[in-house]
Amino acid sequence: MSAQTVTSAVATRDNSTAALIEQYRGDIATVLPSHVKPEMWVRLAVGAVRRDKNLAAAAASDPASLMAAVMDAARQGLEPGTEQYYLTTRKVAGKQSVQGIRGYQGEIELIYRAGAVSSVIVEVVRAKDKFAYTPGRDERPLHEIDWDDEDRGELRLAYAYAIMRDGATSKVVVLNKRHIAEAKRNSSGASSPYSPWQKHEEAMWLKTAAHRLTKWVPTSAEYRREQLRAEAEVAAEVAAKPEPVHAAPPATDEAAATDITDTYIDGEVVDAPPPSGADFAPRADFDDEAWRAGESR
Structure with missing residues (x-):
């Protein structure tokens, strides 16, 4: 087979893969988060397949596996073929297929997208690094690195935590080699030479x-659902709450409402001696016995 024939065959295969992704552009746009532009995202997906000949071959061998991985990345709004979302190959039933794996940048992106944290710290600790953290005593780990040492040693630990928007520190996750080995063992296709576990x-x-860390801090999907639920409950409470009815103020008589301080009566103080008893003597024509007889009736 001539070099020109091989080149033509590769171009045909790449075009068929690109055409497959383009064919599902509408479905991809439907599941993508609203902040992601479908045109740019589709170009990234096509470019990721074209850059890796092994990935292109696996996509041609098992197109369904390619689209499953592409749609999974689209639903999460992660960029395929990057450290947000790896597109790798593995052999299933003797046939090469495509596998999608969310990367560490994808995990961090989903945490940030939820809007509950101000920063996320994820680091590895190597053999020559100094690391100290005691749960219940230390709020955050102390990690000292000698940046002048070009060989920090082999991987020893990995840790992650988040600073929440209110300044609080989330739970600190610390993993040793045993934890990492267990995660690798449970990861499908980890032994493949093209797996990110190997590369x-x-x-x-x-x-x-x-x-x-995502077990302890909100991620995109769950946090948004909770926000929408809370907003819906508040809206329902506001809609159901009756408007307060204010009683009309009592009618007032303008004349009665006049400030009494505005009206006054001139008077005169007379210095006179108290009246004498003569002034209060009974009248001469007053019949005392008749009056008493009337009272007794």
Whole structure:
């Protein structure tokens, strides 16, 4: 087979893969989050397949597996073929297929997108680093690195935590080699030479720690659902609450309402001696016995 024939065959295969993704552009746009532009996202997906000949071959061998991975990345709004979302190959039933794996940047992106944290810290600790953290005593880990040392040693630990918007620190996740080995063992296709576990080991340590952190901080989907639920409840309460009815003020008589301080009566104080008893003597024609007889009746 000539070189021109091989080149033509590869171009045909790449075009068929690109055409497959383009064919589902409408479905992809439907599941993408609203902040992601479908045109740009589809170009990223097509470019990721074209850059990796092994991935292109697996996509041609099992187109359904490619679209399953692409749609999974689209639902999460993560960029395929990057450290947000890996597109890898593995052999299933003797046939090469495509597998999608969320990367550590994808885990962090989902945490940030929820809007509950101000920063996320995810790091690996190597053999020569100094690391100290005691739960219940320390709010955050102390991690000291000698940046002048070009060889920090082998991977030893991975940790992750978040600073919430109110300044509080989330739970601190610390994983050792045993935790990482267990996560790798449970990861499908980890033994494949094209798996990020083989090609990007440190990134997968970071991913494992970040993924464990999502158990303790809100991620995009759950936090949005909770926000929408809370907003709906508040809206329902406001709609159901009756408007307060204010009683009309009592009618007032303008004349009565006149300030009494505005009216006054001139008077005169007379200095006179108290009246004498003569002034209060009974009249001469007053019949005392007749009056008493009337009272007794």
